[in-house]
Amino acid sequence: MKRTRRRFLQEFGSLIVVSAGAGMAEAAGGDERPARRSHLKMHRDGELRERGRKLWDMMEECELCPRMCGAKRLEGERGFCGASAQLEISSYHPHFGEERPLVGRGGSGTIFLTHCGLRCVFCINWDISHRGDGAEREIEDMAAMMIELEGMGCANINVVTPTHYAPHIVLALDIAIGRGLDLPLVWNTCGWERLETLRLLDGIVDIYLPDFKYSSGEMAAKYSAGARDYPKVAQKALLEMQRQVGTAYTAPDGLVHRGLMIRHLVMPNGVSGTGKVIHWIAKNLPRDTYLNLMSQYTPAYMASRYPDISRRLTREEFEEAVELARRAGLINLDIQPMPR
Numbered sequence: 001m002k003r004t005r006r007r008f009l010q011e012f013g014s015l016i017v018v019s020a021g022a023g024m025a026e027a028a029g030g031d032e033r034p035a036r037r038s039h040l041k042m043h044r045d046g047e048l049r050e051r052g053r054k055l056w057d058m059m060e061e062c063e064l065c066p067r068m069c070g071a072k073r074l075e076g077e078r079g080f081c082g083a084s085a086q087l088e089i090s091s092y093h094p095h096f097g098e099e100r101p102l103v104g105r106g107g108s109g110t111i112f113l114t115h116c117g118l119r120c121v122f123c124i125n126w127d128i129s130h131r132g133d134g135a136e137r138e139i140e141d142m143a144a145m146m147i148e149l150e151g152m153g154c155a156n157i158n159v160v161t162p163t164h165y166a167p168h169i170v171l172a173l174d175i176a177i178g179r180g181l182d183l184p185l186v187w188n189t190c191g192w193e194r195l196e197t198l199r200l201l202d203g204i205v206d207i208y209l210p211d212f213k214y215s216s217g218e219m220a221a222k223y224s225a226g227a228r229d230y231p232k233v234a235q236k237a238l239l240e241m242q243r244q245v246g247t248a249y250t251a252p253d254g255l256v257h258r259g260l261m262i263r264h265l266v267m268p269n270g271v272s273g274t275g276k277v278i279h280w281i282a283k284n285l286p287r288d289t290y291l292n293l294m295s296q297y298t299p300a301y302m303a304s305r306y307p308d309i310s311r312r313l314t315r316e317e318f319e320e321a322v323e324l325a326r327r328a329g330l331i332n333l334d335i336q337p338m339p340r
């Protein structure tokens with residue numbers, strides 16, 4: 001469906017004004033959590049809506065992600081990522097397989113967005129990211145999903161592969177907060193993010209959950225559709241994320257409510273450049289930066305066509321990665337056991 005700027009104003013101009021629960025949320029008053037207070041203020045001030053509009057305008061000749069493909073998404077074109085301005089969602093549900101501080105008792109409230117701008121050849125979610133499995137949804141539908149996930153007891157709203165739908169997510173959040181949503185927002189991203197986009201998310205995202213996939217531009221170009229600038233872009237993005245949300249600390253309830261949580265998938269034959277990734281984190285971010293070292297690489301999608309990544313990781317490769325992280329002085333490591 002084609003959405004012009006005028007249509008944006010017609011739809012969301014009225015929707016946001018009539019977000020009927022706003023009074024209820026405001027009445028909640030004193031016991032708001034910090035994230036909640038910030039979100040609520042941005043909702044009341046119209047700041048969330050304004051950020052959503054600015055992000056929306058970035059789809060005109062799309063420049064939301066570093067691919068900068070210039071697709072005229074507001075005129076119905078699909079970008080390199082496969083997305084038009086029409087929101088498409090694959091699924092939403094409580095997810096118990098995310099990092100423990102994101103799961104709690106009720107799971108992480110994941111919303112899987114269809115399409116992806118990075119397009120790795122080893123993607124385990126290739127049916128969603130490459131093939132485009134999902135259904136067209138409206139922004140109000142996404143807001144309703146957020147409320148429903150909260151009702152199921154989820155610890156947070158976790159938007160997976162969010163960048164190309166950043167405008168829709170911010171607008172949905174605005175509606176959901178107006179209806180009383182009181183959960184942190186997790187930005188579950190490949191780490192390849194433009195600063196211009198991230199700055200519009202400042203104060204909106206509570207937990208950044210980026211991958212740091214490669215230290216080599218050559219590897220990134222080979223396995224992620226020519227994204228040779230991945231390491232440099234991801235490094236700048238991580239610094240901006242750290243500036244916005246700080247280090248992730250676990251609260252007494254066992255959950256992280258705010259902060260930067262980095263994932264690094266160790267790949268076979270040194271493809272991910274784990275040593276350099278760890279070295280960069282240790283040198284540029286606090287020593288207690290949360291780092292999830294992941295051992296579960298599996299040659300999915302088209303990986304079997306590339307000899308270096310056509311097998312699983314060996315135990316020795318993973319143990320070497322863990323040792324590198326310990327020697328680098330990182331003290332907040334989440335070490336995933338090797339799958340059997």
Ligand code: SF4
Nearest residue numbers: 062065068069079081
């Ligand atoms: S988000 Fe999609 S359409 Fe926009 S620049 Fe990136 S690949 Fe292109």
